[in-house]
Amino acid sequence: MNIAKGLIGAALLAAAAQGAQAATLDVVRQRGAVACGTTTGFAGFSAPDAQGKWQGLDVDLCRAIAAAVFGDANKIKVVPLNSQQRFTALQSGEVDVLTRNTTVTQQRDTALGIIHAGINFYDGQGFLVPKSLGVKSAKEINGATICLQTGTSNENTLADWARANNVSYKPVVIETFNEVVNAFAAGRCDVFSTDASGLASIRISKLQNPDDYVVLPEIISKEPLGPFVRQGDDAWLNIVRWSLSAMIEAEEYGVSSVNVDEQTKSANPNIKRILGVTPGSGANLGLDEKWAYNIVKQVGNYGESFERNVGQGSPLKIKRGLNAQWTQGGLMYALPIR
Ligand SMILES: N[C@@H](CCC(=O)N[C@@H](CS)C(=O)NCC(=O)O)C(=O)O
Secondary structure (H helix, E strand, C coil): CHHHHHHHHHHHHHHHHHHCCCCHHHHHHHHCCEEEEECCCECCCEEECCCCCEECHHHHHHHHHHHHHHCCCCCEEEEECCCCCHHHHHHCCCCCEECCCCECCHHHHHHCCEEECCCCEEECEEEEEEHHHCCCCHHHCCCEEEEEECCCCHHHHHHHHHHHCCCCEEEEEECCHHHHHHHHHCCCCCEEEEEHHHHHHHHHHCCCCHHHEEECCCCCCCEEECCEEECCCHHHHHHHHHHHHHHHHHHHCCCCCCCHHHHCCCCCHHHHHHCCCCCCHHHHHCCCCCHHHHHHHHCCCHHHHHHHHCCCCCCCCCCCHHHCEHHHCCCECCCCCC
16 A cells, blocks of 8 residues: 555656756756757848858847856857747747747737746837839738738737728738748738848848838837747746846946956946956856856947847948937846846
8 A cells, every 4th residue: 555655656756857847057058058049040130141150139149148157158059940930949948048039928928838038129010112112101002912921920910900000911921931031022922021120131131132122111019029938947037037138238337348358347336246246146146257247258248239230230230229228218228237
């Protein structure tokens, strides 16, 4: 009787242990790399360069997490995912974090077993059209065929907007990014609709003659883009959230990859805490006290990453706009490291 009970107890324990997820930080350390889900190639945010090295604002966030965890921003494993595949890849443990132009919505943040860890790009949905269409405003696209990618929030947002504005359209929904872009380039649809950042990227990096296309002035939604992790691992959620916040706060205090060593001598108590000169924040995260120093030194602050990848130092030339610091009229407001 007792033996039988013991056996059942052991079986239950084993089943519980199998069901429980190992701590993500342990998995990451064991692997020796942070596995980040990115796009399959979306210039400025996550795409391989001519040497095959992944670059972009979202890749920088992945590198920042690696710098925080390992003191080495190169310890990343990039897992390219199309829009449809991304949530399953995170849920199943194939990736530790999604660093991939993903809009935070209430449904995604609650019902999918995943949770966001901050916002690294404030965006909104828009429209890209060939100039030859002769359309100046979204209100003139009645009756158009519109290209969209499967598994994006863009499908529903467009449907809502069209209904509210009495616009009729024919959706052409395609699963992979390259195919949907090719369909648009080949004229199989009149309009491409996705996040404005996506439209800027497609126009510059995917279309033969960018000047033949124009992004219409209307932005029809809020698309706050940010990293996602699995629910139920708060320690890992904190590491991702604070890695992003450290990049943003470093910019606020003028700490950059160029001056970070000099800044370790700063008398400013905020800078001393960010750079681990005054210890505490590293221990709080279970990381080295130089976690944020390593991020800034190896990846740069948020502004550096923005300008290099999508801003004035890049072909996209996206303006800071909503992504400027709160001190400059934008929405980037880092949680204080203290
Ligand atoms: N922010 C929207 C759209 C994000 C999205 O997946 N956009 C597409 C079109 S720009 C994309 O990144 N595709 C790249 C890929 O599938 O590799 C969302 O979260 O649903």
